[in-house]
Amino acid sequence: MRKAAFAYWDNRIAPVFDSANQIYLVAIDSNRITAETLEVLPDDQLVQKALRLAELAVDTLVCGAISRSLHEIVCSYGIQVVPFVAGELHKVIQAWRSNNLSADVFAMPGCRRQCLSLRKCTAGRRRNIA
Amino acid sequence: MREIRFLLTFLPSGRIKQIMSGGKKNRKPAVVTPTEAILESISDGVFTVDMDWRITSFNRAAEEITGVPREEAIGRRCSEVFRSSMCGADCALQQTLQTGKPIIGKSGYIIKADGDRIPISVSTAVLKNGDGQVVGGAETFRDLSDVEALRRELDSRFRVGDLVSRSPLMQRVFEVLPAIATSPSTVLILGETGTGKELMARTIHCLSPRGKGPFIAVNCGALPDTLLESELFGYKAGAFTGAVKDKPGRFALASGGTIFLDEIGDVSPALQVRLLRVLQERTFEPLGSTRSETTNARVLVATNRDLAELTRSGAFREDLYYRVNVVRVQLPPLRRRKEDIPLLVEHFVNRFNRLQRKSIQGIAAEALSLLMAHHWPGNVRELANVIERSFIMCSEGLIGIGHLPEELTAHGLSAAMGADVSSAHDLLDAQSIRTALERNGYNRLAAARELGIHKTTLFRRIKKLGISLPEKDGRSGKARIQ
Numbered sequence: 001m002r003k004a005a006f007a008y009w010d011n012r013i014a015p016v017f018d019s020a021n022q023i024y025l026v027a028i029d030s031n032r033i034t035a036e037t038l039e040v041l042p043d044d045q046l047v048q049k050a051l052r053l054a055e056l057a058v059d060t061l062v063c064g065a066i067s068r069s070l071h072e073i074v075c076s077y078g079i080q081v082v083p084f085v086a087g088e089l090h091k092v093i094q095a096w097r098s099n100n101l102s103a104d105v106f107a108m109p110g111c112r113r114q115c116l117s118l119r120k121c122t123a124g125r126r127r128n129i130a
Numbered sequence: 131m132r133e134i135r136f137l138l139t140f141l142p143s144g145r146i147k148q149i150m151s152g153g154k155k156n157r158k159p160a161v162v163t164p165t166e167a168i169l170e171s172i173s174d175g176v177f178t179v180d181m182d183w184r185i186t187s188f189n190r191a192a193e194e195i196t197g198v199p200r201e202e203a204i205g206r207r208c209s210e211v212f213r214s215s216m217c218g219a220d221c222a223l224q225q226t227l228q229t230g231k232p233i234i235g236k237s238g239y240i241i242k243a244d245g246d247r248i249p250i251s252v253s254t255a256v257l258k259n260g261d262g263q264v265v266g267g268a269e270t271f272r273d274l275s276d277v278e279a280l281r282r283e284l285d286s287r288f289r290v291g292d293l294v295s296r297s298p299l300m301q302r303v304f305e306v307l308p309a310i311a312t313s314p315s316t317v318l319i320l321g322e323t324g325t326g327k328e329l330m331a332r333t334i335h336c337l338s339p340r341g342k343g344p345f346i347a348v349n350c351g352a353l354p355d356t357l358l359e360s361e362l363f364g365y366k367a368g369a370f371t372g373a374v375k376d377k378p379g380r381f382a383l384a385s386g387g388t389i390f391l392d393e394i395g396d397v398s399p400a401l402q403v404r405l406l407r408v409l410q411e412r413t414f415e416p417l418g419s420t421r422s423e424t425t426n427a428r429v430l431v432a433t434n435r436d437l438a439e440l441t442r443s444g445a446f447r448e449d450l451y452y453r454v455n456v457v458r459v460q461l462p463p464l465r466r467r468k469e470d471i472p473l474l475v476e477h478f479v480n481r482f483n484r485l486q487r488k489s490i491q492g493i494a495a496e497a498l499s500l501l502m503a504h505h506w507p508g509n510v511r512e513l514a515n516v517i518e519r520s521f522i523m524c525s526e527g528l529i530g531i532g533h534l535p536e537e538l539t540a541h542g543l544s545a546a547m548g549a550d551v552s553s554a555h556d557l558l559d560a561q562s563i564r565t566a567l568e569r570n571g572y573n574r575l576a577a578a579r580e581l582g583i584h585k586t587t588l589f590r591r592i593k594k595l596g597i598s599l600p601e602k603d604g605r606s607g608k609a610r611i612q
Contacts, residue, residue, distance in 0.1 A: 068245030110198030
């Protein structure tokens with residue numbers, strides 16, 4: 001089973017994850033959605049935000065713009081980050097399920113080439129937060 | 131500027147050939163107005179949007195600051211191009227379009243494609259057509275990176291991590307902090323409640339080579355002995371009823387990082403023995419385990435109690451005291467570093483502005499005078515709470531006397547007075563007189579002498595300020611004659 005969090009605002013991917021306070025959680029098993037929920041994120045400290053994702057056992061975070069420091073913190077919890085994504089939530093979820101998120105149509109303006117370094121972050125060892 | 135003058139001189143009709151239009155790919159010369167030429171030449175970013183939040187124009191500085199080429203920006207949603215901390219529920223442009231009022235100099239940050247956070251200030255305005263109908267909005271933004279760097283440089287003299295102070299007492303602590311942080315030794319942090327012991331511990335951790343490792347804080351005074359033991363050392367499945375699986379303790383979780391034991395003076399003698407073993411041998415046994423585990427966590431401890439006195443009275447083990455008292459950091463109470471109050475107030479105002487998305491400008495002079503006169507038994511934590519409570523009462527502008535909690539404005543005097551400078555003066559007077567009277571056992575003559583005023587002046591001020599006095603006076607011990 002895979003679990004992905006989509007930074008959420010107004011039925012779209014929230015433009016900035018650092019200031020976003022909601023995520024749309026999707027659990028998927030054999031490419032079939034088994035659960036969908038809207039969760040609130042703490043918006044005071046970056047570490048708390050990353051910790052909440054880890055507590056929710058998120059494997060992948062799909063978000064809009066994200067600062068380098070928050071990106072590093074989220075990655076350190078073993079969560080794969082797909083940053084600088086824009087678009088309507090359900091179209092993005094569909095693209096994620098079909099491994100099509102790298103299409104230009106979902107890239108934020110100015111991010112087709114420059115954001116590649118950030119886009120490379122992949123899942124590492126999951127840190128124990130018990 | 132010279133370029134604009136040149137263009138305007140040669141094309142007095144007001145129509146000029148644009149230097150850049152339609153992006154880098156199709157930079158065909160196009161006719162533009164002088165206004166557009168000016169927008170191209172300024173260093174502030176400017177963009178406009180239509181009523182669907184799609185970008186309709188994007189100047190050269192906007193390209194430079196955001197790193198987004200104009201041809202990619204035009205026609206896209208502004209939040210996806212601008213990517214500022216305000217985009218979303220806190221959109222300045224949306225507020226302007228809803229209220230019709232411009233917003234000037236709201237601060238935030240944008241995130242560039244490489245993940246850099248750029249501090250900015252934004253101003254907004256409504257766009258109307260010739261018939262006065264609203265057709266969109268305009269936003270200008272300024273890159274504050276240089277200003278921010280300068281401010282940080284100035285601040286760094288009075289700031290280490292999240293610790294803020296210009297007091298000589300704290301400056302001495304700041305000077306030794308880097309050396310303390312890099313050493314692996316146990317640190318004992320002493321200070322009254324609310325002086326920032328945990329913040330100090332976090333700062334030491336962040337400055338240390340273990341800064342990227344975990345920081346685990348445990349309040350030893352908040353947990354009963356048995357629970358504290360399982361929290362610190364963990365337990366094995368079956369160690370007690372309900373222990374269905376292994377649980378790592380805080381010492382195990384702090385591996386590669388720092389463990390902070392707050393209120394160490396409240397730990398029971400039995401647990402002191404186990405702690406001593408961890409500090410001496412770096413080993414411990416989880417509850418129900420027959421095997422020892424090792425820890426490499428750095429230990430920081432803190433207390434607001436007098437550990438030396440507890441050791442003398444036998445309540446705290448002497449060997450543990452010497453083991454934790456390797457490096458000592460003493461945090462002074464706020465009343466001994468009142469010169470920090472303006473700096474701390476500014477720090478908390480900035481923090482709560484950020485957290486509560488407000489734009490409080492600061493504190494009024496008379497309100498600050500009251501804060502300076504307060505004794506602050508709860509120290510920096512109490513000051514933070516006072517500012518947080520003021521934020522509830524104050525919606526914009528400066529925090530005034532009326533926004534401060536009643537206990538600070540002394541015995542409800544504020545209710546009878548206006549929130550001006552003379553009222554603040556009266557409040558300070560009343561506080562000084564009360565303190566002098568209390569210190570001198572309500573002996574009026576001694577209090578007047580301490581205050582440096584004549585006793586009749588003191589009586590007059592007591593009467594005017596309506597200060598109530600106890601039945602006994604400090605001179606005779608007899609009942610006061612009214």
